[in-house]
Amino acid sequence: MVDRVTPAYEDKIEIFIYRDVNSEAQANHFASQQGIRAIPTMVFVDGKGKEVTRIVGSTSEGDLKSKLDKLIK
Numbered sequence: 892m893v894d895r896v897t898p899a900y901e902d903k904i905e906i907f908i909y910r911d912v913n914s915e916a917q918a919n920h921f922a923s924q925q926g927i928r929a930i931p932t933m934v935f936v937d938g939k940g941k942e943v944t945r946i947v948g949s950t951s952e953g954d955l956k957s958k959l960d961k962l963i964k
Contacts, residue, residue, distance in 0.1 A: 896952055900963070932948075
């Protein structure tokens, strides 16, 4: 679902990183640092690396688009 949503935001989001914390050792370290305790979790950070919001649990395409729209305003 993320792959279907993000192309529409390529000109608005500078960097988008998708990590599968189930399969990558480095991603597991990231999850631990970010306090991720549930999968899926989407963490949104600003240009300085500060968390601005997160989505914990499953979300719909519409809800993800809505969250992204609010963040880029």
